[in-house]
Amino acid sequence: MGNLTHVTINFDTSHLIFPTLIGCILGLLGLAIAIRDRRAIAASGAHWRDILGRMDKPRFFGTLALTIAYFSAMVPVGDIWPNTGMGFLLCSIPLVAGSGLLFMRERSLRKAVPLMIVAVAAPVLVWWLFTDLFFLTLP
Template sequence: MGSLASVTIDFDTSHLIFPTMIAVILGLLGLAIVIRDRRRIATAGAFWRRTFAEMDRMRFFGTLVLVLLYFSLMLPIGDFWPNTGMGFLICSVIFVFLSGLLFMHDRDLKQIIPLAIVAVVAPTFVWWLFTYPFFLTLP
């Protein structure tokens, strides 16, 4: 009976409970969707062929490359200034500016200047907010 009143927690694996539960639930829901819509999924080839033929490849693949570079460079850049959030700040400024340029239709100086201001101000504000009022360390 004494063991009912005591609780032991394995701190090495206890943080994995909820992500595992969510992954299993999402997997089961995805499987249910595939089973329910199997006929529509099987006949969707023409839709996807048309979608891939008409898509803007430069913006699609450019966004994928920018996102991959953003997340993969944040930590190595941040390692130059540990526990300051400079990796987040520098990578975010560059990411916001380049993704804005990527999705801009007319790239003249009149539109690039506001983009540059937003690319510097928005990540700097988020960095300041997390660093000082919230006392959270960014990568």
């Protein structure tokens, strides 16, 4: 009965819970879309030509590159300061700033300054919530 209140955290793998969970959810959503649109997906190449013709390629591939860079850099940066969440914090600030600039229609200094404030403030707030209030480790 005493084991019910005992919690053991494996710090080597604890940071992998949320990415794995999010990956599974995205996989299930992709499968649901594939099942729903199976006729259009299996149809002739006209469907795909239409999609690729209308797609905003710079934003799509930019977002893909930012996401891959974010997840690839988070653990190595976090290994410099283990169990502090610095990997999350120091990689999230450029991700938020980069994705905000990528999706911004008009890139002026007047519009970029609030974005940069949010790019710093939001990850710092989330990092503080997870580390100090919830006592959760981040990479």
